[in-house]
Amino acid sequence: MAVYQRRGLHGEVVHELAQRILSGRYAEGSGLDLGAIGEEFDVSRTVVREALKVLAAKGLVDARQKRGTYVRDRGSWNLLDADVIGWQLKGKNDLAFLDDLAEVRSIVEPASARFAAERRTVDDLERLDAALDAMAEAFQNGDADGHIEADLAFHHALLTATHNELLQRMEMVIEVGLAERDELVHARPSVPDPTPSHRAVLEAVRAQRPGTAEAAMRDLLEESVRDAKALTGYLHSSRRSSATS
The missing domain is CATH 1.10.10.10 (Winged helix-like DNA-binding domain superfamily/Winged helix DNA-binding domain)
Structure with a gap:
C-alpha cells in the first residue's frame, strides 16, 4: 500500500x-x-x-x-519510506528485508500492545473487534485481499489504542511492510489461520492485562516469523522448479 x-x-x-x-x-x-x-x-x-x-x-x-x-x-536511502519498503518487498529483491521488518515489529508492537491494554477506550475496542471479525470472515472465504485489509486495520487500531502519536506514526513502516509481507505469504498454496493469535492480543487488551497483551503480541510475531521462513522456502523451491522446467 x-x-x-x-x-x-x-x-x-x-x-x-x-x-x-x-x-x-x-x-x-x-x-x-x-x-x-x-x-x-x-x-x-x-x-x-x-x-x-x-x-x-x-x-x-x-x-x-x-x-x-x-x-x-x-x-x-530512506529505508523507512513507505514506497521504498514496498519496492524492496514487491520485487522480492531482498527477502532478508523481512527479517529487518520482523525485528522492528518485535521492538514496537509488544510495547504497543502493553500500552493499548492500559489506555484503550470503548471506541478502540470496537475498531479492534471489527478488524478481527473481518479477518476471520476473509480467511473463511479464502479472500486474500480482504484478509490483508483486515490485518492492516487490526494493527492500525492497536497502534491507535496506545494514544501515543509517535507510536501511531510507526504505522507507515509496519503497515506497508506488513501488507507486502501478507501478499507474499498468500502466494503460498496454504496459509495458516492468523485469527487466534490476533484474538489473544485483543482479549488481553480488552481485559486490560498489559503483560498478557505484550506476551500475546510476541507470540503473534513469532508466528509471523515462522510464516516468513516458510515463505522463503516456498519461494526458493518455486524458483528452482522454474529454472529446471
Whole structure:
C-alpha cells in the first residue's frame, strides 16, 4: 500500500528504476545515463528527470555538477519510506528485508500492545473487534485481499489504542511492510489461520492485562516469523522448479 502509485509511463519508469537500484543492478555510486534510460523506455528526458526527482526525494539518487546523476550509497536511502519498503518487498529483491521488518515489529508492537491494554477506550475496542471479525470472515472465504485489509486495520487500531502519536506514526513502516509481507505469504498454496493469535492480543487488551497483551503480541510475531521462513522456502523451491522446467 505504497504512497506513490504508478501513473502511466512516468510511474513505470519510477518503479523500474527503483527496482534496479534496490536489487543492485544499478550499483551504489554508479552513474545513470538519462539519454539511455529515455531510449530504453521510449520516453522523453523530461519524463526521466521527473522519475529521478521521485527517487531523489527518497534518497536513492542524487545529481551533482560534473558528476551527473548517480545512485547514492545505501546508507543514504530512506529505508523507512513507505514506497521504498514496498519496492524492496514487491520485487522480492531482498527477502532478508523481512527479517529487518520482523525485528522492528518485535521492538514496537509488544510495547504497543502493553500500552493499548492500559489506555484503550470503548471506541478502540470496537475498531479492534471489527478488524478481527473481518479477518476471520476473509480467511473463511479464502479472500486474500480482504484478509490483508483486515490485518492492516487490526494493527492500525492497536497502534491507535496506545494514544501515543509517535507510536501511531510507526504505522507507515509496519503497515506497508506488513501488507507486502501478507501478499507474499498468500502466494503460498496454504496459509495458516492468523485469527487466534490476533484474538489473544485483543482479549488481553480488552481485559486490560498489559503483560498478557505484550506476551500475546510476541507470540503473534513469532508466528509471523515462522510464516516468513516458510515463505522463503516456498519461494526458493518455486524458483528452482522454474529454472529446471
